[in-house]
Amino acid sequence: MPDPGATVAPVAAPPLPVRPGAEVVLPDRAAERRAAVRRVERQERLRAALEGVAGEAPGDGPVGGGAPGAGEVGGDPALALWKGEAEAVFREAFHPPPGDHSGRVAQVQLAFDPESGAVRGATVHSGSGSATFDAAALRAVGSVPALPPPPARWREMVGSALLVDFVPP
Numbered sequence: 001m002p003d004p005g006a007t008v009a010p011v012a013a014p015p016l017p018v019r020p021g022a023e024v025v026l027p028d029r030a031a032e033r034r035a036a037v038r039r040v041e042r043q044e045r046l047r048a049a050l051e052g053v054a055g056e057a058p059g060d061g062p063v064g065g066g067a068p069g070a071g072e073v074g075g076d077p078a079l080a081l082w083k084g085e086a087e088a089v090f091r092e093a094f095h096p097p098p099g100d101h102s103g104r105v106a107q108v109q110l111a112f113d114p115e116s117g118a119v120r121g122a123t124v125h126s127g128s129g130s131a132t133f134d135a136a137a138l139r140a141v142g143s144v145p146a147l148p149p150p151p152a153r154w155r156e157m158v159g160s161a162l163l164v165d166f167v168p169p
Contacts (some may be wrong), residue, residue, distance in 0.1 A: 004133065039060050049122055078153075082148060085163075086147045087164065089147060091169075095139075097136055102168060104128040104167065105128055105166065106124060106128035106137040107137065107166075108123070108125060109163050110161065110162050112146075113160065114150055117148055119147060122135070125163060128166075141164070
């Protein structure tokens with residue numbers, strides 16, 4: 001039985017063996033940072049190209065990202081029309097679970113081939129707070145084999161990823 005008045009000395013962990021002159025190499029995150037900056041810049045250029053078309057800002061449509069329609073000064077109508085067509089495909093496929101989902105938005109990032117429009121996969125980028133609502137958004141993306149390809153002059157900028165906002169009908 002231990003002595004109640006005894007103190008316990010802390011045990012120090014043995015030092016890690018480090019060879020003299022050894023260099024500690026940390027992962028180079030500069031390339032990752034540059035790629036992230038390029039993605040953000042590309043998204044901002046796309047957002048600017050969509051703004052002003054049909055008087056709506058990106059994210060105002062039922063499935064995110066601006067409205068298609070007659071172009072007005074400040075936006076590219078061809079890009080807005082493509083985005084609207086892509087959103088319409090998901091709008092038709094999206095069936096949220098029963099219940100009140102007002103105010104919910106599930107933002108899904110999908111990967112697709114910009115040449116053919118073939119959908120390659122999707123992940124929830126920003127959840128709605130409801131796992132069943134988010135799952136319905138992913139099911140909608142999974143049920144769509146292909147999107148219309150983006151306009152040729154925008155393919156490089158659009159790249160192979162698209163963020164889509166799913167909101168209740």
